[in-house]
Amino acid sequence: MRPSFARLVKxxxxxxxxxxSVKKxxxxxxxxxxxxxxDHTAEENSTTVDGSKINTxxxxxxxxxxxxxxxxDVYxxxxxVILTMYKGQLMExxxxxxxxxxxxxSQKYLEHMNKMQENLTRVEDDDNSEEGEIVQEEATGNITNLLPRVSSVDDFQGEESDIIILSLVRSNDIQTNEGEGNxxxxxxxxxICVALTRAKxxxxxxxxxxxxxxxSDLWNNVISTLQKDNALDTKLELCCQNHPDTKTVIRKAEDFRLVSDGGCSRPCEVQLECGHGCPRRCHLGYHDEVVCPHPCAKxxxxxxxxxxxxxxGSSECPPCETLVFKTFPECGHSQEMECRTEPKSVESFALWSYDHFAVSSRSRILLLQGSMPENPLRMWTPMPRICDGNTLENITEISLAEFEETDRFYQLQDCSHLFEVSRLDTWMDSDDTEAEEEEGKTSTAVKIKECPLCKTPVWTSARYANVVKAKFAKMNGEWKVKQGQKELEEGRDPTRAFSLFMEALELNPVLMEAHLGAGQxxxxxxxxxxGAVFLSFIVKKSSYASEVETVLKSTIAIDKVLGISKVxxxxxxxxxxxxxxxxxxSAxxxxxxxxxxxxxxxVVLxxxxxxxxxxxxxxxASKRLKAEAAQAAGNxxxxxxxxxxxxxxxxxxxxHNGDxxxxxxxxxxNRARAFQVLGLIGDAIADFNWSIAIDPKSAQAIYGRATFSMLNIPNVQEARALLAEAEQQMKKSHSIDxxxxxxxxxxxxxxxxxxAYKKAALKHHPDKIGQFLPRSERGGGDGRLWKDIGESDEISQGAEHVFxxxxxxxxxxxxxHRHV
Structure with missing residues (x-):
């Protein structure tokens, strides 16, 4: 630490x-x-959480x-490191x-600071590192990782930092036994010693x-030393690195606005690459992100x-956007376009007479624009033609004479383009998904049908109103499916999710994602x-239907319920x-x-x-099958x-039972009834009690235990009373006695x-359940099966519940009893 810091704790x-070294x-x-x-007099206050002190x-x-x-641009x-002695101030x-x-x-500055941190992580005198090794920190987009550490004084013992900023918080006139202030x-x-000896x-x-x-006498000595060194003041004086003669006095936090860019309040004056002066206030470091208000002119x-x-700035100029005329090499047409555009990437709009025009067999449409002139052989108008140098064989010229007099044309109201009706009908009825798959695209998003020529969405054409409505219904259905899935993923009310899925099915009854969501x-x-009904419908329509046909025979046919059996x-x-x-x-x-x-x-596996x-x-399911088989064998x-x-x-x-x-x-x-016949009274009562403990509403177990107890309790009146009580429990199904x-x-x-507790706890302790199973009490067999059963997870769960x-x-x- 500097000598001036050491004098504070002399x-x-x-x-x-x-x-x-510290003098250098x-x-x-x-x-x-x-x-x-x-030195300031800003009042402290307490936090509302734990009463810790803060000074905002x-x-x-x-x-x-x-x-x-x-x-x-240095640190x-x-x-x-920022230190404070109060948790409330630390959080503030x-x-x-x-x-x-x-x-x-700025983001540019954060990137610059991240690089500085990586350069400062070079290991010095680390026994576990090779010479010159650099410790690279994982780069993250979290701004918190690029900010200085804020720590309590206690947590910072044994550590140090180049710069320490210490927040002491306390500033009050609280009355105490020692007078005013605390x-x-x-x-x-x-x-105090730790706080004042952490800075280098x-x-x-x-x-x-x-x-x-x-x-505090110690603080009194520290403050006296600070006064002698002229290090105690009610203001902070900043000095601009670019303009050393310019000083900025800070008395409150708002004064830092005068140096918001890290320099001072004077203009930057640095000449940018474009030749203009930097328009910002004085700042340190880079100018890469500075936006000059003047045109680039490169x-x-x-x-x-x-x-x-x-x-x-220093980034490359964007592609040239100056408008020029360019010629399509394959067809010889010329068209005005941006300088950066290659002719091959756009459609050619050439001058074609009405006595012939281009047809693209790939798009299956006739491209016509404008209304038919009175004399088509003399009038010329810009006619669209799809020019594709790589597939010229797909382009053919057709004379108007080849059309029949009965051929009809339809004008799309949204963009005014004309098309031959039958070909446009084919286009509107085509499946966008299939077309995208042919082009190698995998998007399954529902799109509104567009004009084949200019890609304007078709909204208002009366001829294709049903097509537009169907697209809207499909889009709305998929939106409802996404909302329903969100409801399920966020653990909300499944009833609301089910309603959304059913609304989607009303719009599109064969939307498989909606069936899946409804089942879930x-x-x-x-x-x-x-739920099984909706899920079965999906499986029956899948490629797995033949493999699970016998499994699904018993499920209801939801397609008949929804009226889509013939769809x-x-x-x-x-x-x-x-x-x-x-x-x-799972269902x-x-x-x-x-x-x-x-x-x-x-089938899935x-x-x-x-x-x-x-x-x-x-x-x-396999375990439960074994369990049911064992239960059936027992019966x-x-x-x-x-x-x-x-x-x-x-x-x-x-x-073998699961959960x-x-x-x-x-x-x-059932086992208790078998014990009853075998005359094992203690085991029978224990199993009855276990059954009731696991399922308090088990009327059979309650009544069975009561009747069995009546046969084995000498006092007949007491046994009858116990039986009457059991009958009442059966009627009320109340909680555990x-x-x-x-x-x-x-x-x-x-x-x-x-x-009674000690006896019951010993009897039903999960760790000893294998020792107290009835077979070992009766004798016979080597007991190995019963030990394995007692140690199994399934039976241990029941034992732990009873215990x-x-x-x-x-x-x-x-x-x-303590409060009697």
Whole structure:
């Protein structure tokens, strides 16, 4: 740091010695001093968020000084750091700096500053870098990356910067025990020391010097030293690099407008390449982006014409726009055009007599202009002819005598061009998409039909009103599809999206994207069966229809519902068909058509093996198929009296189940009934409780547990009461009974609740679920299957859910006992 900076903390570090190198630092460009305490009395205030302090006037001064330094064409944002001791001030400075930088720094200047930063990132004395290695930062368009760092003093410990701008914030007349005024964090000596020892070449402090000197002995010593060095003032004096004799005095942030370009208020006076003087106020650096108000007047070397554009700096002149006559080499016609234009790139408008004219077989139209003259053999008028030197064989001359007297012509009202009716009809009925595909274009945007000659849109021609209406309907339908897709992507109400898709289908019933959107919206609304109808329509019209024909037989034919069964429907795009099959598979899983879901996913993966959605859905559907097969096997074993085998199958079904808690609850209920027959009372009650915990509205489980308890509770009156209570629960389907979940009676003691909780928690802990499955309790088998089942993700999800409910029950009952 400079010796003048070290003197400020001499009382804390009396043995400081200045190295010779610090005496050779260059002075800060654009400012008359390297060290200054800007003394002001602008009042502070508190933020509304956390009560932190801010001083907006001081923040604006700091930001304007930073922007001024950046415009000196010497410093990049890596050379400057802004420090403050208050979080509120830090956020305020960042906000103002970003706003002002966007308005004050041009794009050209930001690019220049980005290059400066790259040059300053050369690594010095880095053990991990080879000699001369340059660290390149990723170039981004974010202006924040090109602005100086704004940091708290605490976060900047152990670091330094060429220029430090310190915002002290505190300026008030608050009454305290120590008298008038309060400086808060600024009393802390280690923070003061860190703040004053971070700068190497330049330091500018903003604060209320009078208040600081009065409230802190250390600050009093610092301010006294600043006064001796003439570094304490109520103003900042700027010095223009281009005009060293010109000084600008800054007392408030608005004064920086006098030096808005980084120089001073005098004219720039630099001569531009065009010979004119720079019209801007004095500024530093480049003139590439300066726009001279005078014409360029440079001469083109190729044509010797003069550039008529406004002066454009060092960039090349735009192509010459002087109007000249040029000759088409293939046909010999001449036409006036801009000098920069090549004849081959435009249509030739040659003088042709009405007794012959050109016909382009490629465009399938006769090109005629104006009305028929009385004597066509004598009158001449400019007639359009498509001249194409590369395809002269496509151009033929046809005499008027070759036309029949019955041939009719039609004039387009929008541009007044005349065309032979049958050929124009063919043009208007043609498919733009096919024409673009022939030319190698891939755009699928709907376009209004245009005049084949001048490309004027056809809006008002009565003959083609239906064509125009159809185009409008198609455009409106596609717009509604995009709006509906936006509603779905942003997670809004799917009902609104569905309405937009149906409006699109009213305009164009065969718009496949609208069918896809309608199906997706219905699935998001949980109307899976209805959504499947729209998705099936797409799949049936796709190239995959034959592969999934058997899967789609059961779905309703939406084309009959919409009245388009006899309309020729276009095949959907590949991505639309694939998305429809994936969405349809997800609907089939919910509708329990699992084999159909698997088939659809297999067809998708056959042509798109990397489709992650199809892979996940196929895996889920396959697991559920196994689960349903195991459940069916359990039901079969139960009905033939093989209850132990039924328990095994129900347990396996739960292991294969995906995330369907309702299926899990049903399997628990079935297994509880099998336990009941086997006489395993504890296991039966546990499974009944599990089933109710997962599905509180399971009337079968509630009633089954109550009737089973009545058979096993000695007190008949108590059992009947429990049964009556279960019947009431079935009627009301109310939420979980916490006493029931822990297996205690209402009115029991806190000790009973605690014991019951420990027992239930141990019994149903997810980590031990494999140890407490009923098969291992009954004995028999090596237990390996049951251990694997207990560790599976699917059954663990149910176990974790029950374990969580047990904890909630204990917390609720314990809390109620504490407040009795």
């Amino acid at each position: 009382s804390l570090y009396p043995k400081f010695k200045d190295h010779e 630092y260059d002075n800060i460009k654009g400012i008359n001093s390297n060290l200054l305490f800007f 006037a001081e923040a604006k001064l700091v930001v304007e000084l930073v922007l001024y330094l950046l415009k000196q 990049s944002s890596k050379n400057i 400075i960042r906000r103002i700096l970003k706003e002002r930088a966007s308005a004050s720094l 400086i808060g964090f600024l009393k802390t000596s280690n923070r 070449k330049g330091m500018y402090i903003f604060g209320n010097a009078t208040l600081l000197a009065k409230k 001469t083109y070397e190729s044509c010797r014409h003069t550039c008529s554009q406004v002066y454009h 919206a219905l699935i998001k609304s949980k109307s899976y069966a209805h 020729v429907c276009p095949s959907p795009k590949e991505e639309v068909a694939v998305m429809a099959m994936v969405q349809l598979a 089939f899983i919910v509708l329990r058509d699992l084999s159909g879901a698997v088939k659809l996913c297999e 056959k042509s798109h093996p990397q489709n992650e959605d199809a892979m996940k859905l196929k895996e889920d 079969g074993a139960f009905h033939v009296g093989k209850h132990a085998e039924a328990v095994d199958h129900y347990t396996a079904a739960m292991a 369907s808690l309702s299926f899990y609850a049903v399997c628990l209920y 916490h006493h029931m979940l822990l297996g205690v009676k209402p009115g029991c003691t806190s000790t009973d609740i605690k014991k 969580k409910l047990i904890g909630e029950a204990y917390a609720t009952l314990s809390n109620s």
